[in-house]
Amino acid sequence: MKKILVYCCLAFTIGSVAAQTRPALPAPKHSLIVIAHRGNHVAVPENSIAAIEQAIACGADYVEMDVRTTADGKLVLMHDATVNRTTNGEGNVASLTFNEVRALQLKATDGKTYKVPTLEEALAACKDKIHIYLDFKVADVANTYALIKAAGMENQVVVYMNAKEQYKPWQSVAPQMPLMTSLPSEVTDAQTLRYALNKYRISAFDNITDSAMLSVTREQQVQVWLDAQHKGEGPATWQAAIQKGIQGLQTDQPAALIAYLVKNNLR
Template sequence: MKIKIKLFIPGILISSLYTSAFSQQVTRPLPKSRNAFIVIAHRGSHLIKPENTIASIMEAIALGADYVELDLRTTKDGYLVLLHNDHVDGLSNGKGLIKNLNFEAVKKLILIGRDSSLHHIASFEEALKACKGKINIYLDFKAAEVEKAYQAIKKEGMEHQVLVYVGDHSDYLSWRKTAPEMPLMSHLDHTITTKEALMEAMAKVPLEAIDNAPNETLLPVLRKMGISIFPDVQKASETVKDWKKVIKYGVQGLQTDHPEALIKYLRLAKIRVN
């Protein structure tokens, strides 16, 4: 589960902050996508292949997803790797916290797909090379050094192919300082229910994308501000009903555990042409 930044700063509501918030949005565009409606493959396409592996990334690319959501953590000796939980238990044949394991030990761990295929925990470098020029990255920044992550992105020339999800305010500040042009995404606090509160929060902590809207009355304001909304609908039992319920609000895309089925539905519904 993601930790949510509380984007609400109590105090005087200043409606003139709208212009400031809007100007922040247009200076950091999201990665370009071929499709107007975005499909984000949650942890890669992992119904068969293990999550966050190179195989799950390659399958998401083959299916035509626009983004692959990847979770970033750090080994004991400072290597960046893809892993959702803070431990390797259950996902692999190993045990322990990723932060307590050296990269050489991590590379030896085995992950087994539902088709009995064998995989390993991917390094961030491997993931970047697999995605470059093929699919955008929604980087869920779990536990890593911002400078090291950004340098890895820069090394591959992928500064315009990554959207970073930050769940911690210190990470937000660090990304803004280290990579001021990098688009950032987080979660709006449930207390933000008015236009004035939204504008004040965004003026204090500008974002380019969010994964929720606490109140549907804020949707027109968010659209006018140029903020994209990519709700999390991912679950094992996603249905067309789940997708329709969210799409009707005019969001810009969805994060899903079923990218193939979602893309098929979007094409049939004439929401997506590719």
Template structure:
């Protein structure tokens, strides 16, 4: 998710405080490593993004989460796609929301290794991840109740972190599954612990992907909110990783999971011991 389009800045109101009062019971999925590595769209520089193969390679590399993007077909099937269309990614063209699953299932995903790849359903992605890796679910365009039903059918309620992308998704998830951990972006006007507490009183998040300044980072840690920063880019490198790593940052989302994990292991930071920025 190179650009997050939603900023969770609209208070959900007193009604939500009452109706969704159980949200504080949400907890993040457990990780065996102290510093979290999120493989952006899977190991997509090795295998095509948002495919089972990309998920499996992220697992092989030892990532803690695989980030995948969820959308809905014309006939109501949940499947993986970052973009609104299949253009460029496959040998077909069209909006995901205007195509049936049968049409999409016949497409071939573009690749550079000569292998055949298909767009997976959400159920196929869940099965590939179960017991092996957590899911950072970029909730692009889908129904919370339907998604949660498929998650529950696989018994993976404790393995998913949902990233909110649109207005209304917070309320939908809190109504459907109050215990599900949610992630989003803080409003631009939140800088202090007092401002953070006021925001969290109406919009309870367990993780955010952007936070600047030692004061806000420390406040997030005190309030039990993890910070998983977006590092993904073509020119990721140790200098850029180190610039993002602060004592109150818990993880990075990356396009280069193998290199990042190697860098963390080399410096003894995989268990959460990280350098502090000047």
């Protein structure tokens, strides 16, 4: 019994320290955060500067963007490992030089020409206008953080990690950077979630819906931003997510979601 009490006290103490030292998310302007998935790409290409500008124009709080590295080390915005789906070219981003990627055009329906942007260009478009949800696909942590720091945007970015191997490099290079990820499969209940949060300095998750686990995130001052972007996204799915008490929604329809929130006195 004494050992159990000591363990519980230790876990509580570690949890308190973790909550205090967990990196703070960028200061929000609204109680429910709206994240424009790959930018507001309803009418323009995803992961384009135009999509970023339209996310800003519609009033989104964050723009989500995907970063990858070209064969010669340039950081560019691209969701897929290949350029096939979103451009008029073919090939793996990692096998193409920046000049080869830059020569491509993003597929568009309005007859205009859109180029694949660099991370530097995306940072410049967002600076002092909108926060960034940086989906860290394949890139060098030090190079990525150097660009964020050079832009003076350390307090405007949240990094979404796609693999557990990305955690240690970010902690080593930029321990003050807020990190977000999906809940690992081995974390299945409130107890294991509390243990994980005591061990790792995670500031937000995108896939917690269980009420007991959501209580733990609120207790530990960790936010939950759910993905709403999927076929059939609309008021019913938005409301169902909001009723869970989460703090943000990532959407393919940021303007429509914001209009819904305003109409229902939620923004």
